[in-house]
Amino acid sequence: MSIMERKERQRAERYELILNTALELAAAEGWEAVTTRRLAALIEYSQPVLYSHFKGKADIMAAVAMRGFEELATGLKIAAGGSAALRAVCAAYLDFAASRPVVYEAMFVLPTQLLFASEETPTALRAAFDALVAALGPDREDPVFTAELLWSALHGMAVLMQSGRIPADGAEVRLDILAREFSNRH
Amino acid sequence: MSIMERKERQRAERYELILNTALELAAAEGWEAVTTRRLAALIEYSQPVLYSHFKGKADIMAAVAMRGFEELATGLKIAAGGSAALRAVCAAYLDFAASRPVVYEAMFVLPTQLLFASEETPTALRAAFDALVAALGPDREDPVFTAELLWSALHGMAVLMQSGRIPADGAEVRLDILAREFSNRH
DNA sequence: CAGAATATCTAGCGGCGCTAGAATCGGTGG
């Protein structure tokens, strides 16, 4: 059965190659430059090979997004460890969005079939959201709604800055105000 | 010169026809369904006619967005009139986003060359933002940054709800929390 | 080593945004 194992391993390697190449290309030229033809050329296989791994372009982006959910969840959990957890978690979120813009775009901006806040929500995404809830601290009246609002604010800041709709300059100040407004001293 | 006037009037009418048709089609089937071919067929002209009015598809969407800026600015100004201005303005913003999703998408989600917070920012958009600043009330420490943060929160709520990433159910509660957190009693 | 099964490729479909050049229309001067 070693032959099958080797085949599976090679297939898994090619799967990784596709994802990494798609991510690199997207990072360099944006998702609209990630076409099945260019991607196939870069991995040095023909187009249909992509379709033996993924249902289509959207599926490739969804796979990239899934990894992003895990990375984000990890980042938020680490940030939640120290003191001033709320501000740190918010900073970690914005940091992730700023440092991996195309991954963030695949996760939260581009159309998705992914259902949020449902049974099919990926574990990692749920974990990331739970980190937000936890960062708000105990004794909240509406912890989930408040966390959704906090997420909205973070997401809005991320995408409006990314698209140049609000200036990058004020990021620190806005983060300070956000952390202050959402702090638990009310 | 009456003939030229008639021609200009007819051209203006066709311009309107294109914009209205694009908006209707986008509202019915989304922006990705608004192709130059379908649009041309709907207005009963050939494709190149579109290009005699607009530089391209993106330009058509930008024109739709521009009208949206005006409508939003008007809506926010009206909401700012009464009492509880902050909550009312926020509600008006979310209302606009929810009731005209494709216009909102063209304004704030889809790629744009439009520069925000610069000299080229459309007057209407600037007016809408100023309404947010005003709604925060006087005696703020960082009124612009705070307004940018408020806008971020509103935008985040709008798009995350629109894409189903946060449930539509909690909209009212989240709006309440938002208005409370940003109220000037600190 | 022949044949079956698997893996991969070539070639193509319909549709996209956009445009060059042909055809047609409408106003104008003889």
Place this chain on the structure above:
DNA sequence: CCACCGATTCTAGCGCCGCTAGATATTCTG
């Protein structure tokens, strides 16, 4: 009234897209 000419509009096509059917090549098996 008509022939011309410029403006307007259309036909046809380019190179690209996501995706797939069917041919081909490769690999494993008896």
